[in-house]
Amino acid sequence: MKSTGIVRRLDELGRITLPIELRRNFDVNERDPLEIFVDDDKIILKKYNPADIFTGEDMDDLIDYKGKKVSRKSIIELAKLAGFEITEA
Known part of the structure; x- marks a missing residue:
């Protein structure tokens, strides 16, 4: 797995903000659905x-x-x- 070097904190509702660079690279736009996967100790987001x-x-x-x-x-x-x-x- 490749590290981006980006660290984000969860807010009080458990949300994070995906950096604009990642959203552009993966063509994720506002309100796009993301699928959530779990692999051992990893949380994986994938455009749905x-x-x-x-x-x-x-x-x-x-x-x-x-x-x-x-x-x-x-x-x-x-x-x-x-x-x-x-x-x-």
Whole structure:
């Protein structure tokens, strides 16, 4: 892991400010969602990219169904598995 040499303190609400250099380098803008991971004693932040719940692939054509992201491709495959005849447009 590479050190940036930047140290930040948590405020009274547990927040930190990401330096502008990091936000620019990682294309993180105001209000962008960040995903939080834990790896042993490390906290890892990653810019959130929604993915299909079935394949895990990042996709542009995701549909929100009951709070879950599903691609059109997965929906078509599931419909075919369920026995529906699908004509793709």
